[in-house]
Amino acid sequence: QVQFVESGGGLVQPGGSLKLSCATSGFTFFAFTMGWYRQTPGKERELVAKIDDNGKPLDYADAVKGRFTISSDNAKRTVFLQMNNLKTEDTAVYYCNRVYRLGDWGPGTQVTVSS
16 A cells, blocks of 8 residues: 655744655655645645656756755655745645655645744
């Protein structure tokens, strides 16, 4: 069973940093392009960063370029998202998933950027 469990979210002030983690199971982790997504109430879930099966970052959404960094650890089957210089508009629930073959969504982790 494909599973994703996100962690690391929280409340942070504008300009602050957080590092999210996503533990995965149930599939051959190193064979898939992985991504971090986010969603706010009333909006579509959007892809903010993706990384290939070799651990090479592929692309970032324009809104997060230069501030977010995606990475992965194949041995730990985990994807990370380092978020720096956070802005209030980054407030959302963050999820990870495969990019080209979505699995069931995990619970996500809430990120709130507020002063």
